[in-house]
Amino acid sequence: xxxxxxxxxxxxxxxxxxxxxxxxxxxxxxxxxxxxxxxxxxxxxxxxxxxxxxxxxxxxxxxxxxxxxxxxxxxxxxxxxxxxxxxxxxxxxxxxxxxxxxxxxxxxxxxxxxxxxxxxxxxxxxxxxxxxxxxxxxxxxxxxxxxxxxxxxxxxxxxxxxxxxxxxxxxxxxxxxxxxxxxxxxxxxxxxxxxxxxxxxxxxxxxxxxxxxxxxxxxxxxxxxxxxxxxxxxxxxxxxxxxxxxxxxxxxxxxxxxxxxxxxxxxxxxxxxxxxxxxxxxx
Amino acid sequence: xxxxxxxxxxxxxxxxxxxxxxxxxxxxxxxxxxxxxxxxxxxxxxxxxxxxxxxxxxxxxxxxxxxxxxxxxxxxxxxxxxxxxxxxxxxxxxxxxxxxxxxxxxxxxxxxxxxxxxxxxxxxxxxxxxxxxxxxxxxxxxxxxxxxxxxxxxxxxxxxxxxxxxxxxxxxxxxxxxxxxxxxxxxxxxxxxxxxxxxxxxxxxxxxxxxxxxxxxxxxxxxxxxxxxxxxxxxxxxxxxxxxxxxxxx
Numbered sequence: 001x002x003x004x005x006x007x008x009x010x011x012x013x014x015x016x017x018x019x020x021x022x023x024x025x026x027x028x029x030x031x032x033x034x035x036x037x038x039x040x041x042x043x044x045x046x047x048x049x050x051x052x053x054x055x056x057x058x059x060x061x062x063x064x065x066x067x068x069x070x071x072x073x074x075x076x077x078x079x080x081x082x083x084x085x086x087x088x089x090x091x092x093x094x095x096x097x098x099x100x101x102x103x104x105x106x107x108x109x110x111x112x113x114x115x116x117x118x119x120x121x122x123x124x125x126x127x128x129x130x131x132x133x134x135x136x137x138x139x140x141x142x143x144x145x146x147x148x149x150x151x152x153x154x155x156x157x158x159x160x161x162x163x164x165x166x167x168x169x170x171x172x173x174x175x176x177x178x179x180x181x182x183x184x185x186x187x188x189x190x191x192x193x194x195x196x197x198x199x200x201x202x203x204x205x206x207x208x209x210x211x212x213x214x215x216x217x218x219x220x221x222x223x224x225x226x227x228x229x230x231x232x233x234x235x236x237x238x239x240x241x242x243x244x245x246x247x248x249x250x251x252x253x254x255x256x257x258x259x260x261x262x263x264x265x266x267x268x269x270x271x272x273x274x275x276x277x278x279x280x281x282x283x
Numbered sequence: 284x285x286x287x288x289x290x291x292x293x294x295x296x297x298x299x300x301x302x303x304x305x306x307x308x309x310x311x312x313x314x315x316x317x318x319x320x321x322x323x324x325x326x327x328x329x330x331x332x333x334x335x336x337x338x339x340x341x342x343x344x345x346x347x348x349x350x351x352x353x354x355x356x357x358x359x360x361x362x363x364x365x366x367x368x369x370x371x372x373x374x375x376x377x378x379x380x381x382x383x384x385x386x387x388x389x390x391x392x393x394x395x396x397x398x399x400x401x402x403x404x405x406x407x408x409x410x411x412x413x414x415x416x417x418x419x420x421x422x423x424x425x426x427x428x429x430x431x432x433x434x435x436x437x438x439x440x441x442x443x444x445x446x447x448x449x450x451x452x453x454x455x456x457x458x459x460x461x462x463x464x465x466x467x468x469x470x471x472x473x474x475x476x477x478x479x480x481x482x483x484x485x486x487x488x489x490x491x492x493x494x495x496x497x498x499x500x501x502x503x504x505x506x507x508x509x510x511x512x513x514x515x516x517x518x519x520x521x522x523x524x525x526x527x528x529x530x531x532x533x
Contacts, residue, residue, distance in 0.1 A: 098340070166377045169335055170439065173371035174390040174446055175363045184389070188380040 033260060037253030045254055050220050062255050064222055068230035069259070071137055071223045072216060073206030076144030077152075080201055083145070084153035088160050092186070094168070094178050109157075112150035118210035120146040125214040138226040140216025144205045152201035159193030160186060195274040203263045209234035233259040286311045286480050287332060287450065292346035294327050294336065301327045305346075305506045307499055314472065314481045316495035316512070318488065320532055323501040325484040329452050332482065333369040334362055350450070367394060370443030370479075372456040376435035378427035379442075383410075383419050386427045386438050390446035409441040413471050433464020440471060451475065453483045457490065469494060488528065492516060500524050 044061045051060035087105065089095065096102045124143035133139060163186050171181040187194075209232070217229030218239070233255050240252035287309040294302040302324045309315050317325045330336040331348050334355060347354040355365050367390075379386050387406045396402060406423070410416040415437050419430070427438050436456060443451065453472070457465035472481060472494060485491050491498060491512075498515040500508045500523075508515055508524045519525045526532050 093340070094338070164377065165338075166373055166375065167379070169338060170371075170373060170377045170442075171379065171389075172338065173333060173335060173366055173369075173373075174393065174442065175366035176389075176393050177363065180393050184381075184393075185379055 030260070033253050033256045037250060037255075037257045040247070040250040040254040041257060045251070046258060049222060062231075062233065062236050062251070062258065064220055065231040065233045065236040065255065066258060066262075067222050068137075068216070068219075069206050069233040070262070071230060072140045072144055072212060072232055073202055075137070075141040076148055076205045077198060077202045079141060079145040080148040080152050080205075081198060083149050084156055084197075084201075087153050088156040089182050089186070091157055092160060092182070094181075106157075109150045109154050112146075113154055115150075116210070117143075117147045117208045118213075121211040121214050124211070128215065133227075135215060135217025135229045136227045137216060137223055137230045140212045140230060140232070141226075143211040143215040144208060147208055147211050148201035148205040151204055152197050155197035155200055156190075156194055159190045159197060162193070163189050192274040195270050199267050199270055202266065206263065207234055207259060209238050233262075286350065287482070288349045289328070289331075290347045290349065292328070292331060292348060293344070294324070294331065295343045295345075296339070297341040298343075301504050302331075302501075303504045305501075307506060307509050309480065309482060309499075310497050311480050312476060312478070313496035314476050314483060314494050315497040315499060316491040317482065317484045317499045317501060318486070318491050318527075319501035319507075320527065321486065322503075324504045325486075325501055326454055328499075328501065329454055329482060329484050331356070332450070332452055333366050333371055334360075335371065337362075363394075367446050368448055369450045369452055370446065370448035372436070372440055372443055372451065372453040374455045375459040376432060376439045378430070378435050378438055381427065382424045383427045383430070383438060384423040387441050387445045390442060394446060405445050406441075409444045412444055412475070413437040413441045414467065415441060431464070433460050433467065436460055436464065436468055437471070440468065444475075449480065451479045451481045453481065455484050455486060458486070500527065502527070 042061075046061055046066060047063060048061035049064045050062065087109075091097050091102050091105065120143050124139055124146065127142075128134070128136075128139050167185060167189065168181055171185045176184075212232050212235060216232060216235075218235055219229045219231050221228075221231075223230040236255045237252045237259070240248050240255060243249065289305055289307050289309070292302055292305040293300065305324075305328065317328055319325055327336065330339070331344060332350070332355075336342050336344060344356055346356070348356055350365070350368065353360065379389055381389070384406055387409050388402050391402060391405055396405075407416060410419065415434060418434065427435060430438065436459070440456075451472075456472075457468050460468065469490070472483070475481065476496075483491075483494065485494075495512040498509065498512050499506065500515065500519075500521075502523050508519060508521050515524065516528065519528055523532075
């Protein structure tokens with residue numbers, strides 16, 4: 001075999017190895033969570049709130065954390081979407097894409113992307129103290145929104161940037177305004193990618209423990225109001241796994257499995273919905 | 284008075300001249316072909332006529348393009364009305380991300396037409412004018428992106444016609460098409476010149492000879508020669524035109 005063929009084979013093997021490693025680590029995580037959590041994964045886990053004393057109890061379920069996490073995740077994702085969409089549309093060349101403001105916005109998003117979520121949690125906590133608020137669903141949503149927004153905006157920006165300039169020109173050539181082109185052409189063309197960006201951010205948000213630690217608090221009860229503390233699955237995992245009782249630790253893995261299932265289920269649903277608009281994208 | 288008159292038009296890209304002192308009148312209800320070697324400014328000239336040039340980063344335009352006596356390069360010109368008046372056909376078809384019907388109805392809708400019956404009529408009329416109606420009437424609601432490239436380009440033509448323009452601008456509109464589709468688009472253009480002033484950029488000399496009534500020859504950003512197709516093709520005056528037509532430069 002010639003040196004070039006050998007080189008080709010060597011790097012091909014490297015690529016396959018890297019790909020397998022990623023797939024294997026996903027299955028590894030799933031396997032550990034399921035094997036350790038399955039004994040505790042009963043119907044009670046998803047239908048009942050904790051019983052038998054605070055979150056360290058071995059009775060009842062984590063419905064409080066499931067409901068809390070859904071409220072936090074959906075609320076924060078909706079809030080982040082409201083902020084990210086106008087930003088990415090503004091960053092198009094037709095609007096402010098070439099301006100100095102846009103350059104600073106891109107830099108800011110990159111930096112914000114890299115800020116650890118515990119810092120957002122502390123930032124949110126400081127603001128809440130200033131306004132005299134206590135840990136609440138609203139506080140958690142704000143902190144998670146800060147975590148999710150840069151991820152969402154950056155991912156969406158890449159998608160919107162990929163909309164062919166000629167496609168937009170076709171719309172402008174018919175006398176469409178920038179807003180009409182944005183709403184009817186860019187939005188539709190980019191929709192599958194925008195959905196992916198939203199999911200990415202949602203996954204990060206709902207799984208984040210650090211940002212909600214001080215801001216959302218923890219409770220044994222179902223979420224009732226924006227100003228009351230809420231439970232969340234990542235914190236349930238965090239508290240349960242820190243106990244010395246094996247049964248409660250088992251429940252931590254079960255809670256983790258539920259969290260994974262929520263993210264997975266939502267991804268599948270959104271992808272099915274987005275596929276309907278996928279047919280318009282030119283290949 | 285001619286529909287489109289270009290007067291001392293200069294275009295610079297980041298300071299480099301792309302068009303130099305171009306002045307020409309484009310005859311009404313005829314097909315005018317802009318020919319010349321690659322990079323001579325054909326597309327630039329065309330894009331000045333509907334101000335798509337505005338979207339090009341670093342482009343600076345001087346001079347005037349008069350359409351119906353109004354200088355459309357004037358910043359105060361209503362660009363929406365201008366673009367409604369000038370249909371545009373790009374090199375490759377870019378159907379909008381929506382159904383065939385919505386592609387054609389897009390223009391009339393953004394210009395304020397809401398009446399369903401009227402929209403239906405316009406869509407049918409424009410698809411007939413591009414001989415697509417029989418091919419797509421059963422699947423008007425399916426995505427335009429699923430059509431063949433040739434059909435897509437005719438959807439783009441129908442879409443341009445739907446806003447009832449007076450001028451049709453084509454930037455090598457057949458260059459991405461197979462020969463049969465290209466022929467279909469060419470035939471439609473010949474039919475349409477009864478009602479529209481058509482300006483066509485082409486780098487295919489044979490296409491220019493087949494279609495053009497009037498020819499503009501550009502070379503390195505300069506207008507070298509213009510005149511009726513017969514004159515330019517049979518008796519070119521300038522040496523550069525002779526060289527280009529003779530195939531010495533391309």
